[in-house]
Amino acid sequence: MTEKKSIEDYTYEEAIAEIEEILAKMESGNVPLDQSMKNFEEGMKLVAHCEKLLNSYERRISKVMEDREGNIMEIDMEQQI
Amino acid sequence: MMQQILSVSDINKYIKGLLSYDSILSSVWVQGEISNYKRHYSGHLYFTLKDAGSSLKCVMFKTSADRLLFEPENGMRVLIRGSISVFERDGVYQLYAETIKEDGTGEMYAAFERLKGKLEKEGLFDKERKKSIPFMPRSIGVITSETGAVIRDILNVLTRRFYNINLKLYPCAVQGEGASAKIAAGVEFFNRHRLCDVIIIARGGGSIEDLWPFNEEIVARAVADSNIPVISGVGHETDFTICDFAADLRAPTPSAAAELAVPEMSEIKRSLERISERIRNIPKTNLEIKRTGLGRILASPFFKKPYSVISDGRLTVEKYAEELEEEIREDIQRCKNDISLSAARLDGLSPLKILARGYGAVRSPSGDIVGSVESIKKGDEISVSLRDGNIECTVNNVFRGDTKND
Incomplete structure (x- = not known):
């Protein structure tokens, strides 16, 4: 944890792993009160980030192809299947 | 009427004749596995063709045998064209082989093993090469046929587990000529444009011929070279393809591949809630x-x-004070005792006590105690103190020593 990533850059798994780490530390009980409040805030931020990540997924079903020039053609196909 | 009696030779010749009129038996393809293979010094080949339930004697004469491009061997699966006829001497029918071809499926199995061995040796299937499948891919690339049950099954599973899925189908033929090149192109396409986080290559079950494109080197190499992790779900559980070995993860079926590609959203939400x-x-x-x-x-x-x-x-202080007081009291008592002792001794020495025993004290006129005759002369007025009073006296005479007679 030398080069600390900003929470916004965490993947879902990374965020969850970070939360677990915080929880493990907290639940061991040996944390000064002010540090514990910092951890709590950090944890809540990570949870919020996870929720944001989950909500950022959008359903899209499409067919992709490449035309002769190598451009991507994407055709929605939710209705076709 | 007497029944006609035939010799052994006659009956065998008769049967041979019957068979020779049969149009199927005169030119037939037979599939089977070679056993009891013998090349006679004459150049003729003798062997038995068999399958799981039956066997058939075969012979291939030198003229045909010389045209073979390979040496048949026991266990080889082959297709043989020839005719069925009776060998009269032994009374057996047999297949007179004209051409022998290695059975396609046999060839395929051999090719499969060859390619698998080669790529394995190259390290293409090594565990260290396997990329991990992303936990929650933003986008899933699927390479399979646009029509048919497979894409529907995949989409159903994905939708059930993770509704907000982003699926990108790269439609392609999954069997026949050109399918392998197209499958490989799909993998490269997804990689070139970084269109997805995981690729599923899928096809339903089929014969080894049907699944063949997935056993071709071009597919194996494209899959192994992919920077995007690949899940292979080809055929049924029992089907293994080269593509399976090259992929980062092998799923037994297309539906299973979809299961492995995304987590279950409800479970994710529950665990996030808990955390x-x-x-x-x-x-x-x-x-x-x-x-x-x-x-x-x-x-x-x-x-x-x-x-x-x-x-x-x-x-503590009180206790000390008490102790101190006690000690002082004791000291005082001790002093008192000493004093009374001294007083008693003093008392013993008191002149009054001496007087009480009948002695008298002589004083000069000036009041001093007279301890010696030296200080007294005749005619002095002295007083003698006794226990109960004083006597005023005049000195009549003074003698030195104890007695007045000296």
Whole structure:
């Protein structure tokens, strides 16, 4: 944890792993009160980030192809299947 | 009427004749596995063709055998064209082989093993090469046929587990000529444009011929070279393809591949809920922990009875004071005793006591005690103190020594 990533850059798994780490530390009980409040805030931020990540997924079903020039053609196909 | 009696030769010749009229038996393809293979010194080949339930004697004459491009061997699966006829001498029918071809499926199995061995040796299937499948891919590339059950099954599974899925289908033929090149192109396409986080290559079950494109080197190499992790779900559970070996993850079926590609959203939400509950409890738990610690401190004697230190001190002081007092009392008593002892001794020495025993004290007129005759002369007025009074006397005579007669 030398080069600390900003929470916004965490993947879902990374965020969850970070939360677990915080929880493990907290639940061991040996944390000064002010540090514990910092951890709590950090944890809540990570949870919020996870929720944001989950909500950022959008359903899209499409067919992709490449035309002769190598451009991507994407055709929605939710209705076709 | 007497029944016609035939010789062995006659009956065998008769049967041979019957068979020779049969149009199927005169030119037929037979599939089977070679066993009891013998090349006679004459150049003819003798062997038995068999399958799981039956066997058939075969012979291939030198002229045909010389045209073979390979040496048949036991266990080889082959297709043989020839005719069925009776060998009269032994009374057996047999297949007179004209051409032998290695059975396509046999060839395929061999090719499969060859390619698998080669790529394995190259390290293409090594565990260290396998990329991990992303936990929750933003986008899933699927390479399979646009029509048919497979894409529908995949989409159903994905939708059930993770509704907000982004699926990109790269439609392609999954069997026949050109399918392998197209499959490989799909993998490269997804990689070139970084269109997805995971690729599923899928096809339903089929014969080894049907699944063949997935056993071709071009597919194996494209899959192994892919920077995007690949899940292979080709055929049924029992089908293994080269593509399976090259992929980062092999799924037994297309549906299973879809299962492996995404987590179950409901489970994710539940576990996030659990974890955030634990986070929310941190301040409470922590305060409780600190509070218990504080409680312990407050319950300590110092805080519980802060004056006890002082009262304890006071007790000590009082105890010392008492001891001190006691000692002083003893000292005083001791002094008193000494004094009364001394007084008694003093009392014993008192001149009054001497007087009480019948002695008298002589005083000069000036009042001094007369201890010697030297200080007295005839005619002095002296007084003698006795126990109960004084006598005023005049000295008649003075003698030195004990007796007045000396």
